[in-house]
Structure formats: structure tokens, C-alpha cells
Amino acid sequence: MSTGLPLSIAEAARQIAAKRLSPVELAGMSLAAAESRNPTLHAFIRLTPDLARAQAKAAEARQMAGDLKGPLDGIPVGHKDIYETAGIPTTAHSRILEDHVPTRDAAAVRDWAAAGTVTIGKTATHEFAWGGPSFDLPWPPARNPWNPAHFTGGSSTGSAAALAAGIVLGATGSDTGGSIRGPAGLCGLAGIKPTYGLCSRAGVLPLAHSLDTAGPLAWTVEDCALLLQAMAGHDPADPSSADRPAPDLLTGLNDGLRGLRIGIVRHFHETDLKASPAVRAGVDHMAEVLRAEGAEIREVTLPPLAEFHAAGWLILMSEAHAVHEPWLRSRFRDYGEILRERLALAALVTAADYLQAQRRRRQLCQQVAAAMADLDLLLTAAQPAEAPRIEDVPKFASLETPGLTIPFNLTGQPALTVCTGFGAGGLPVGAQLIGRPFEDAMVLRAGHAFERATNWRARRAGA
Template sequence: MMAPFPSIADAARLIAAKQLSPVELTRACLERISKLDATLHSFLLVTEDRAMADAKAAENRMMSGALKGKLDGIPIGHKDIYNTAGIRTTGHSRLLEHNVPTEDSVVVRKWAEAGTVMMGKLATHEFAIGGPSFDLPWPPARNPWNPDHFTSGSSSGTGAAVAAGLVLGGTGSDTGGSIRGPAALCGLAGIKPTYGLCSRRGVLPLSQTLDHTGPLAWTVQDCALLLQAMAGHDPLDPASADRPVADFSAELDTGVKGLRIGVIRHFHEVDNPVSPATKRGIEDAIGLFRDQGAEIRDVTVAPMMDYNAPGWVILTAEAYAIHEPWLKERFNDYGELMRDRLAFGALMGASDYVQSLRRRRVLCLQMREAMAGVDILITASAPSEAPKITEVPKWAMFERPNFTMPFNLTGLPALSVCTGYGEGGLPVSMQIVGKPFAEATVFRAGHAYEQATPWRSQRPAMSNALAA
């Protein structure tokens, strides 16, 4: 019997045992989309015909004993900055409202080859930075835990759709926190992999030296399965790392005993003090890890603002360079948040950009030194529970340093994990950070935490009501 909200790992086991039909699983997701997404706005486009064709093909493979692997027959969605051949890809922008690519992005192709069922294209912030916006052709996605509240961004639709059980996993991108932010506010697992681990070819760019592709899912284990099918060298992506891909699930069940865990307390206690529930979740996680045999120590690095300042200069300058022709010709076709945030790029000089790159190098070296004696780092993913969607400041990224940018700037793998529920029943989270290409160790710690806590048994009330 299928649970109302199977994880990818659980669904894969049932499909492999011929106890779950990919067609019935897909139909159940489509039904949930039809009943919930008028409130959530997580999808920009539902590809029902494609989904049913994918599901029927997976079911045929299941019946003939020819499944492609653990993702065969699993319903997923793609953030609408991932090119999909013959299927509209808009970047959630009026400028690409009718854009239909002729080729899949590399990640879309890889997931299709793994047998996933594509349910459609998911909402984002305009070109992955301009949101939540109410002046675009489509409304912003809303948080399933309370639709009056923010999902974070820019992988907003993926966060909402996975949390509500409309899909079992989905793609995101992360330039300054756009995977880990929605994972945090929507109560999911989401990983920004090591820079260069996954191809970005065929994904609308924002900042070439900060952009990462990665997955969001309900559990850490599911993220490991999705990332396995994403990772790999792409010789046509200049930033792609030419190295073998590790088995990201290999260490999942080994626990944290013997791990050396560094806690960057000053990030979430001094640099940007977090909400009581967020702090309690982190402290409880540290205590759990200590009880399970991990070695805990405090780690000090540069203040968060030292990372955020060069990070946002680099991001804004590179994004402006990409959008400059359109900004000059079609300025008012952008949403207000997008055009105002990018207009700063026109005011930056070459020295601002170069000095930020130089500072980035220093910070990378400092972070490497700080991690020399530990296996992973822990801090917050977000400062608090989700704010109301109508109360998100236009300049939020400049007002207070965020917890995610340090690991875009340094390129380290960083995972957001739900650590419970705070004010209003909204999720809170922590961030687990690893050394370059040590995703397996990051997943090991995250999975150990999830297995020892009850948070994965709780879904949004609107989803539970539908499942009842």
C-alpha cells in the first residue's frame, strides 16, 4: 500500500517490487496539482500528456524487468530556467513568455534518461533573482505551510511543489541561496553541490561564477538519489569538473560517529541572529550529533558580511553583463524587482568587480584553513520562519547578510535540512556544509539527523487534508 506521500526511495522500492504503478503514482500527483496548485501557483506549465507518456513507458519497463534505476517512474518537475525541448521555458519573465527551446538542458536530459516522469515547469523568481513579483505574467509561488507566506527563492515553485507532494523531487539552481532558501522555508532537503559538479549548460544563467544546479526533495536520501543522476563532467560547460562522480548514497547509513563537526556559531548568533526556533533546532541537532559520537567544536571564519559584500557585487555585475542588452532595449518589460536589482550593475566599475574577485580568493583560502580540522560545518540556512509573501523587502539581500552566500562564494557543497517547526507551524532549518566534492559526507550527516528526528512525518495541513 502506497503512503499518501512516498519518498523517492520508498516509491522506488515499491516500483521495483511491482507494488506501485508509475501510472497510478503520476495520476495521483496530477490530481493533487489540480486541487492544490490554484492556491500554490507552483507550476507555470503542467505537461500532463508528457507525464502520462513517461509514466506508461516506466510502467512497461517495470513489468518487463528493465527498470533504469531508482528514479524510473518518479514524478519530478523542472524549475522554469531549465531548457526543455519543445516545451516552453520562460524564466518566469515576460521577455521569454513564448520561448520554446529546441534542446533539453543537460540535467533535464540526464533525468529523462534515468526514467523520471516530467510533470511540468515550476515557478521561479524572474530570471532567478526578481521576486516575489506580482507584476509578471504569472503569480509567485506560495508556501504550502501557509499560502500567505513566502517560499524563499528563486527555486520557489520547486520548494512549494515538493512540500505539497505535487512532485517527489525537482530541479533548482543556486547562485546566492536559491536551492537552500526554498528548502529552508518549505521544510525540505535541498543541496547546492560543489561548484562544477553538475552541468549548467542549457540553464538560463544569472552569474556564471556563482551559479550551481542541484535538487530539492523531501528527504536527504532522495536528494542523494537525484544528485546521482545530475552529476558528471560536461566538456561544454567551462566550469565543469572533470573528475569521477562519487556514490552519494554510499555513506548514508554509517551515522555520524567519529565525524568532526565544526559549528560557525557567530554566523547565526552574532552576524545575523536567528529566531528562537531556528536556534533551538540547531542546538538540538548539535546535541544529537554529540550523543551519537561526533566530535563538536566551534569554528570561526570571517563575518558573514565579508562574504556577502563581494558575493553580491560579483552576482550583480555578472547578471547585469548578461542582461544589459535587454535592460537597455526592454527595461519596462522586466518586473520591478528584477530591473531595480539589476540596475545596480550599471553603476559598478571594473575595480569593484576585480576587488571582489580578489577578496573572494582570500575568503576561499581562509575557509579552507578553517575546515582543515573538521569534516563538516553547521550553521543556519535561513534566519527565521517564512515571512509573509507581501512583506519581503526589495533589498532584503543587502539589509542583512544571508547564510547561504558564503558557500556560493567558496563553491562548497551545502545542504539545507529541516530542524522542526516554529512560529505559526512554519519550518526552520540548518545548513550542513562539506569540503569540496564531499557530498557523500554531507548526506551522511543529514540522513543521520533525519533518521533520529520526527520532522519527515509532518506535511503541510492543506496536503494532509487532501490525503485524508
């Protein structure tokens, strides 16, 4: 039986507003669940019980005074350990930053705290959001709550594990090639990579500047919308931040799908990459549900997945090498084996290679925009199969097989992973919904409609 929290953020918020749920008691349940589950799952590399209790007490005082800040007030969350937290170590799960104690909060940490969230701790990540799963770092890798012998997906590993185990109700992630959507898919969650530029990355340790996005993971799409609303908006501290008003992600969430045109990118998961039968069935199932909800479903063809993969990984590797170059020269042996070797490989990418990839990226962006000229959303798989056993993940996994998520890091579009069922091994599978840039609200609307029309949110890991 699960020791986790059996609630979504939306439900918890309703109970807190009605004074049927105490933020202090909720934080206590979350911390107890963390103490109970973390020795197996390694979702957190550091718990912050004193901070959590203080924040929960303040939330409860607001509750009693009838002065709640909104639906996130009193909600327990985790922050990926590449999000800087003032006075709390932020390590990127690496020996390199083992003693790094920031003096500021990352923008999203600050924004969520201002909305009343309760920080339970810092969650595990692949080393610097790229190297993992690794067994030679100061902290072990997170494990999948649906089966702890299996991988969570990466790199937002601990955030996904903590959510799937019901330890927290929301968590930050980052997505450079799929690091929100991959773990969300493999752990049966919702996770959105927002439009590039929608959310500030100030205070988030970088992997690849032109691909990095900050975003939330949660149990439901509605919860993702609540969390994303609190972190979206212009921030001059992030040079990539779009100077435009924050969108309203909540008002139209229940508007339904009538009239929406959705294109299935079937070749991505059926021919370019042969996804498992459960994954393919999940995409078809989602298409049928969306059609029944009023959407028009069409087939659409994009450039081959391998084209996105080639450009995306050359850009990611080159930019990551630029970030890590000083440490590669001075502290190479302090990286774990996986990141050490991936960064060494990245050093083979030349400036000309990088620019060729950026040239191809421009073409790919134009081609996707043209393909979506009369479409509102795209639909494709989020993952090739259920989560593998954790020890079976190859050292260069992301390079060996074209990824289904990196195309939309290249194009900067909003992309949401939603659970579409379970595979033969009992582990979750998921699909992605992709929108036009800055139409994150529409992506969330469609994902929410799917979740409301299906029963996949009733099944919890360990239940």
C-alpha cells in the same frame, strides 16, 4: 487533508520495484494533486500532462518487463523554469522569454529523464532566478504550502512549493546565493547546493556564472542523494564542469557519523545575524543529534558574514548585469518591477569593484579552507527566521541583511539544508551542513543521519 503524495522517492522506488505501485497511477496522483493545489500555490507555471503520461507509461512497461532503470524510474518531478526543456517553453518566469521554446533539454533534465523520471511540469521561479516575489509578471509567485499567505523563499520557489505540497517527489533548483537552500529551509525540505563544478549547468539559464550551481530539492536527504547521483558528473558542454569521475553518493549514505568532526559556525546566526530563537534552537538540536550519532562537535570561527555578503553580492550583481545588459537597453520595461530595479542597481558596480570582490573571494576561500583543516563539516543556520508573509518581502531584501547561504556559493563548497523543526508560527526552520569541495557525499551522509534520528519528516504541510 493533503491531496499530495505521501511518499519519498526511496519509498516509491521500493514499491515500484516490488510492483506494488504503478508509475502510471503515481503520475495520475501527481497530476491530480497539481490540478488541485496549483490554483492556490502557483507552484507550476506550466503542467506537462501529455509528457508525464507518456513517460509514466514507458516506466510502467519497464516495470512490467522487470527492466527498471533504477530508483528514479517512474518518479514524478518538476523542473524549475530556467532549465531548458526541448519543445516546452522555458520562460525564466519572465515576459522577456515568454515565447522561448528551447530545442534541447538542459543536462539535468536529460539525465533525470534517462534515469526514468516523469516530468509533471515547469515550476515557478523568481524572474531569471533573482527578481521576486513579483506580482506583475505573466504568472503569479509561488506560495508556501505550510501557509499560503507566506513566502516560499527564492528563487526555486515553485520547486519548493510543489515538493512541500506533495505534488512531486523531486525537483530541480539552482543556487547562486541560496536559491535551493533558502526555499528548502522555508518550506521544510532537504535541498543541496552541490560543489561548484559537480553538476552541469548546460541548458540552465544563467544568473551569475561564477556562482551558479544546479542541484536538487526533495522531501528527504536520501531523496536528494538519489537525484544528485543522477545529475552529477563531467559535462564538456559546461565550462565550469569539473573533469573528474562522478562520485558515489549512495553507498556510504548509512555509514553513520562516528569519528566525523563538525564545526558550528555559531557567530553567523547568533551575532553576525541574529536568527530567531527557533532557528538557533534548531541548530543546537542538530548539533546534539549529530553528537549522539557519533560526531565530535566543536566551535569554529570564520570571517564575518558581512564580508561574504559584500563580496558575494557585488559579484552576483556584476555578473547578472553582464548577462542582462542587452535586454536592459532594449526591453527594460518588460522586466517586472523587482528585477528591473535590482538590475539597475547592479549597473552601478564597476569593473574595479567586481575585481576587488573577486580578490576578497580568494582570501575568503583560503580562510574557510584553513578553518576546516581539521574539520569534516560545518554547521550553521540556513535562514534567519520562519518564512515572512509574501507581501512583506522587501524589494532589496537580499542586500539589506547578510545572507547565511551565500558564503558557500563564494567558496563553491557543497551545502545542504535540512529541516530542524518549526517556529512559533508553525512554519519550518532549517540548518545547513557544509562540506569540503567534492565531499558532497559526506554532507549527505550527515544530513541523512540527522533525519533518521529525528521525526521531522513525519509532518507534512496541510496534513
